[in-house]
Amino acid sequence: MGESVMANQQSAETTAYHTGCRDSLGQLYHHHQPWLQQWLSRRLGCGESAADLAQDAFVRLLQTPRHLDSFDGARAYLSRMAKGLCVDHWRRLDIEKAWQDALAARAESHLPSVEHQQIVIETLCEIDRMLARLPEKVATAFLASQLQGKPYRQIAEELGVSERMVKKYMAQAMLQCALIEAGFEASL
Structure with missing residues (x-):
């Protein structure tokens, strides 16, 4: 499309926008x-994923309307x-790949059902989002304790805080985990 045609199209779209489309999600x-x-x-380099994410964007606008x-x-905004x-x-693709890599190490007879795998992926994605929302030291303390099995004393030394502060960090992270669990139970 030529530049003048594109400019005319955008001008028409801008005019149409100002004549009332801000009040209509359609x-x-x-x-x-x-x-x-x-x-x-x-x-993304993928038309299907792009279509899905574009739909997700408008679903979010439907759920939480904005005055644009x-x-x-x-x-x-979009x-x-x-x-x-x-x-x-x-991030989800990274999590799915890590999960697939973990499954590849298991015998086929010990693989969880497809439904269970989807639940695990959704849970891992939710935990990833939770960790991203936490302050860095809280997330680091939580991961060191839960994944590496480090004692609070060692975590405190590594983070340069008191052991009492590590306990507070863990309480923050555990509260977020409880909220995730409550959300999953409510959806069942």
Whole structure:
């Protein structure tokens, strides 16, 4: 498409936006979904994943409506949201690969069902999100204790804090784990 045709199209879209689409998710979707999907496709290199993430972006807008006051403001917001969705997507792929690598080391007769594997992946993704929300020292203390089996005294020395502070860190992390567990139980 020529530059003048693209400029005319954007001008028409901008005019359409200002004539009322900010009040309608349908209009927002109509004006921005193809652009967002193309934007995601360039970053992900996969049209199917881009389509899924573009849909996720609009589902999020449906769940938590935003007042977007301009065409450019809508695109800026959608691109910020899409960057976060890409990061989440890549993190999930890393988690799925690590899980598949762990399964590859097991005998086929000892593999969990496909349903159980999906539950494990979802749980690992939720734990990853929880760890990302925690302050760095809290997450480090939690991982050192739970994955490496280090005693609180050793963790305290490594982090340069008191053992009492490590106990506080662990309490913070365990509270987040309890909230995750409560959320999963509520969804069953």
